[in-house]
Amino acid sequence: MNATLAAILAILGLTLVKATPLIYAALGGVLSERSGVINIGLEGILIAGAFTSVAVSGATGSPILGALAGVVAGMLIAAILAFAATRLGVDQIVAGTGLNIAALAAAAFGLVLVYHQPGASHEVPALGNTGEQVLIVLAFVAAAALQFVLARTPWGLRVRACGEDPSAAESAGIDALRTRFWAVVIGGAIASLGGVFLSLAELDLYSDGMTAGRGFIALAAVIFGRWTPLGATGAALFFGFFAALQYSLQRAGVPSELMQALPYLAALVALAGFAGRVRAPASDGVPYIRP
Amino acid sequence: MSALLRSRAFRDVAVVIVVVFGVGSLAMLLAHVSPIDGFGALFDGAFGTRSELAETLVQTTSLLFPALGIALAFRAGLFNIGAEGQLILGGFAAGWLGAQFPLPGYLAIPMVLLAGALAGGVWGAIPGFLRARFHANEVIATLMLNVVAFLLATYLVNGPLQQGGAGASETATLPKAAQLPDLIADSRLTWAFVIALVLAFVLRWVLQRTVFGYELRAAGDAPEAAKRAGIDLARTAFVAMALSGAIAGLGGATIVSGVLHRFNTGLSPGYGFIAIAVALVGNLDPLWIVVAAFAFGVLQSGGVAMQAEAGVPRDVVSLVTGLVIIALAGRRVVSSLRST
Numbered sequence: 001m002n003a004t005l006a007a008i009l010a011i012l013g014l015t016l017v018k019a020t021p022l023i024y025a026a027l028g029g030v031l032s033e034r035s036g037v038i039n040i041g042l043e044g045i046l047i048a049g050a051f052t053s054v055a056v057s058g059a060t061g062s063p064i065l066g067a068l069a070g071v072v073a074g075m076l077i078a079a080i081l082a083f084a085a086t087r088l089g090v091d092q093i094v095a096g097t098g099l100n101i102a103a104l105a106a107a108a109f110g111l112v113l114v115y116h117q118p119g120a121s122h123e124v125p126a127l128g129n130t131g132e133q134v135l136i137v138l139a140f141v142a143a144a145a146l147q148f149v150l151a152r153t154p155w156g157l158r159v160r161a162c163g164e165d166p167s168a169a170e171s172a173g174i175d176a177l178r179t180r181f182w183a184v185v186i187g188g189a190i191a192s193l194g195g196v197f198l199s200l201a202e203l204d205l206y207s208d209g210m211t212a213g214r215g216f217i218a219l220a221a222v223i224f225g226r227w228t229p230l231g232a233t234g235a236a237l238f239f240g241f242f243a244a245l246q247y248s249l250q251r252a253g254v255p256s257e258l259m260q261a262l263p264y265l266a267a268l269v270a271l272a273g274f275a276g277r278v279r280a281p282a283s284d285g286v287p288y289i290r291p
Numbered sequence: 292m293s294a295l296l297r298s299r300a301f302r303d304v305a306v307v308i309v310v311v312f313g314v315g316s317l318a319m320l321l322a323h324v325s326p327i328d329g330f331g332a333l334f335d336g337a338f339g340t341r342s343e344l345a346e347t348l349v350q351t352t353s354l355l356f357p358a359l360g361i362a363l364a365f366r367a368g369l370f371n372i373g374a375e376g377q378l379i380l381g382g383f384a385a386g387w388l389g390a391q392f393p394l395p396g397y398l399a400i401p402m403v404l405l406a407g408a409l410a411g412g413v414w415g416a417i418p419g420f421l422r423a424r425f426h427a428n429e430v431i432a433t434l435m436l437n438v439v440a441f442l443l444a445t446y447l448v449n450g451p452l453q454q455g456g457a458g459a460s461e462t463a464t465l466p467k468a469a470q471l472p473d474l475i476a477d478s479r480l481t482w483a484f485v486i487a488l489v490l491a492f493v494l495r496w497v498l499q500r501t502v503f504g505y506e507l508r509a510a511g512d513a514p515e516a517a518k519r520a521g522i523d524l525a526r527t528a529f530v531a532m533a534l535s536g537a538i539a540g541l542g543g544a545t546i547v548s549g550v551l552h553r554f555n556t557g558l559s560p561g562y563g564f565i566a567i568a569v570a571l572v573g574n575l576d577p578l579w580i581v582v583a584a585f586a587f588g589v590l591q592s593g594g595v596a597m598q599a600e601a602g603v604p605r606d607v608v609s610l611v612t613g614l615v616i617i618a619l620a621g622r623r624v625v626s627s628l629r630s631t
Contacts, residue, residue, distance in 0.1 A: 040434070080617070088621050093370055093430050094567070095620035101564055102613025108606040113321055118604065213438055220435060257446035264435035271427040271435075280428070 011244050016136050017202060019240025021046065021194035023139040025218030026225065026232035027146055028078075028191025033227060034150060035183030036163040036176075037085045038285040040096025041077065043215025044103030045188050048073040049195025051107040054206040055114050058124035067127065067196045074192020075185050077103060082184035086177040089287040100215070108208050119208055126204035127196075135197050139233075142190060146229040159183050163281035166288035176288050191218070220267030227281060239263040300574055306618050307572055311590075311611050318607045329601045336596020337589040343596075345478035349550060351588030352480075353559075355487040356542025357566035358584055359494055360415075360535040362575045366498060367531035368511030373418060373433025374539040375563025376440030377411035379556075381540025383444040384410035386462040386547040386554025387452055389469040399468040404486075404544045411540015412533045414440055419532025423525035429532060437563070445556050461555040471549035481549035488581065490538065495577040507531055539563060561609075565591070568612050571619040587612070 025042045032039040039045075052073035057066025081099055084090045108118065115121050127135070150156040158179050161169035166176035194214065199206045217239055224238075225231030239262070246259045316326035337347045357374035364371035371377075385407035394402055418432035445460060454463040471481035498504040509517040510527040518524055542562070547554050569587050573580030594608035 038430075040430075084617065084620060090621035091370075092620075093372070094571070095617050097372060097564065097567060098613045098616030098618075098620060100613070101561075101616065102610055105606040105609035105613060109318060109322075109604050109610060112604045112606070216434060216438060219431065223431065255446050255450060257442040261439045261442045264439050267435050268421070268427075268432060271432055272421050272425040273427070285430075 011241075011248070014244035015237065015241045017132070017240075018243040019237045020136050020139045021197045021202075021214055022218050022221055022236035022240055023143060023233050024194030024197065025191045025215055026221040026236050027139075027142055027229055028187035028189075028194075029218055029222040030225070030227055030229050030232050031146060031150070031159070031187035031190065032078075032184045033222060033284050034163045034281055035159045035180045036166060036281060036283040036286065036288065037082065037180055037184050038092045038096065039078075039081065039184065039187060039191075040093050040219070041081050041099035041103075041215075042191050042218050043211055043213065044096075044099040045074045045077050045191045046195040046198070046211040046215050047100075047103045047107050048077045049192030050199035050211060051110055051195075051206045053196045053200045054121050054124050054204075055110065057126070057200060058114075058122065061125055063125045063127045063131065063200055066124070066200055067131075067193075070196040070200070071189050071192045074188045074195065076188075078185045078188020078191070079181075082181045082188075085184065085287065086181045089289045092285055092287070104209075107206065111206070111208065121206045123204045124200075127201045132197070132201040135193065135201050138193070142193075143229045143233040146190075150229065155179075160281070162288070163283055166283055166286075167291070170288075170290070177290070180288070191215075194218070217263045220263045220270075223267050223280075224263075224270045226270075226279075227284075235266075239266075303572070303574065303619060307615055310614050310618050314611050314614055315607060318610060319601075319603050322603050322607075324601050324603050329597055329603045332599075332601035332603075333593035333597040334589070335593075336600065337593035339596075341475070342478050343592065345475045345480040347585075347588045347592040348484055349479045349588075350591040351584045352484045352487045353542060353546055353550070353562050354566050354569050354587050354591070355491065355581060355584040356545065357539040357563045358569035358573065358580050359487075359491060359577060360411075360538035360542070361566055362570040362573065362577065362580055363494060363498075363507075363538065364531050364535040365570060365575050366511050367507045367527060368514060369422070369528060369531055369535075370430045371415065371418075371433050371532060371535045371539075372430060372567070373415065373436050373440075373536070373563070374566055375559060375561065376433070376437035377414045377536040377539035378543035378546075378559055378563050379444050380414050380440045380543070381407035381411035382543030382547045382558050383448065383462075383554050384540070385544035386465065387448070387454065389465040389548065390454055390463040390553070393466045394468065396468050399466065400471060400548065403465070403469045403548045404541060407544020407547070408537040408541040411543060412537030414540065415536015416529065416533035419529040419536075422532065423529040429528070441556070444554075448554065448556060455553075460557070462553050464553045465548060469548060470552050471545065479550050481545070483545035483549040486545065487542075490541075491577040491581050494538075498577070503530075539566075560591075565612050568616045568619075571616065 029039050049070040053066040053070030056069035057063045084095045085092045158174050162176045162179045170176050221232045221235035224235035242262050250256045319326045319329035385403045388406045389403040418429045421427035421432050422429045455461045474480045506522045569583045573583035590608045594605040597603045598605045
């Protein structure tokens with residue numbers, strides 16, 4: 001095998017690793033937004049998944065239990081947003097912003113409580129290479145499954161109906177509040193796996209700020225992928241590819257800041273409609289209040 | 292009395308107090324610190340001495356600018372989550388220009404502040420333009436532009452516009468003439484505080500008493516009716532976002548000119564995000580926002596002492612701030628519900 005091929009394979013491998021947490025977070029975002037709830041709190045869900053999985057793995061010695069706990073934590077954070085969005089009819093974006101701030105601070109506080117040191121946890125039993133590979137494959141399986149569920153199943157149709165026109169959905173006998181609630185919570189479970197991947201598969205510890213805005217890149221991927229699971233996965237792969245290339249391009253003189261800004265700029269271009277017609281679900285972000 | 296108890300503003304304040312003291316106490320107990328000691332250290336650190344009070348007012352000032360900007364956008368029915376990025380770029384423009392072109396006496400400070408307001412204004416105008424022209428959701432746009440602003444400032448200050456050492460992530464020190472004069476000797480409190488207070492009064496006047504303010508509020512409160520009354524919603528959105536960014540950018544410039552005397556990429560511990568809580572607690576009313584900014588200024592400056600004296604991690608302050616935002620998210624539903 002020659003050196004160029006090896007380099008290309010290394011980049012592609014790194015692309016998968018960089019894209020996987022983005023895919024999970026973006027899929028969670030797609031499910032939530034298709035039901036009509038904008039999930040700005042994806043970053044907070046990633047943090048919850050990453051921190052909790054490490055803390056529980058360290059306490060029990062079982063990374064599997066840790067991963068499960070990370071998913072539960074992500075669902076709990078999502079449930080707060082889901083409850084506020086469906087039952088209290090609050091501004092979803094304001095609530096999501098608060099969740100991100102609170103989750104980051106709670107994890108930083110948790111580090112001091114559990115490990116008696118700020119900044120980073122100790123190393124804990126991790127999922128290892130096998131776990132990493134399983135989670136990478138699972139991300140693509142989840143993307144295909146979610147695409148199928150949204151497009152072809154009765155529940156998927158109900159979710160989409162609530163995202164487009166919740167009052168029409170209710171007149172058709174769908175419980176819009178309940179459907180939205182579960183779409184956000186299940187979305188939280190999927191997104192939290194991105195956090196678990198970061199802390200317990202790619203690494204074996206949690207450190208402050210390790211999610212590094214991936215929840216926002218995932219939001220960009222949702223838009224760039226036009227609110228479909230496969231589209232968002234494609235966008236996440238695209239962003240992951242540039243993240244993987246970052247080091248090589250930096251050596252070639254391309255500023256790393258430009259590479260890091262790429263997902264955000266791509267999302268802006270997509271938002272402005274320069275990348276073809278992009279349409280959010282009609283009731284995305286609009287609280288539904290029963291008459 | 293019962294009317295007061297039932298009023299929404301009263302309920303909001305009650306919710307905030309319960310969240311701050313309830314969650315704060317719980318967190319302190321988890322850290323094995325008695326809440327009395329913890330909050331004691333916090334308030335002592337915020338008010339104990341003259342210089343501590345001055346530092347609390349410094350934090351108040353730094354929160355007040357972005358909070359006023361965010362409130363202005365909110366009143367127009369727009370959510371500017373991008374205050375952090377606007378503040379950072381405003382700070383960068385102020386720091387770089389101030390150090391690069393030393394101007395004599397009376398010109399230096401106005402130039403530095405104007406540069407900050409302009410840079411923040413441009414950064415706010417971009418999502419305003421995207422909104423007005425392409426119906427792009429300003430929430431997502433400002434969120435994305437926050438990160439881009441930070442990356443852009445980092446790139447410029449370490450790259451093409453480098454003044455400090457390589458990789459120092461900061462500009463050179465501003466000449467004395469470009470530094471805002473102290474309000475209290477031997478403290479970091481400068482005339483920026485007075486500027487922020489004046490701005491709050493001016494903003495209130497503009498919102499309540501001018502045609503522009505009326506159009507802005509109409510666009511926010513009843514977009515359909517406003518449109519029928521001939522108010523240009525696209526133009527209002529653009530101007531509101533640009534002004535909102537300019538105010539946040541001015542805030543960044545005052546931090547550079549008054550507090551740090553140079554731009555540094557770490558100049559904001561998230562003022563632009565905490566300011567969302569400040570604007571909401573202040574009920575989007577510029578004068579109440581002054582009170583709210585002081586309350587959060589106390590938490591910010593007292594948090595340092597709480598960590599040092601009582602051993603409670605400062606993160607508790609951020610945790611409480613985040614929860615306050617969630618608790619008040621039902622206060623007003625604004626985000627992008629209107630069609631431009």
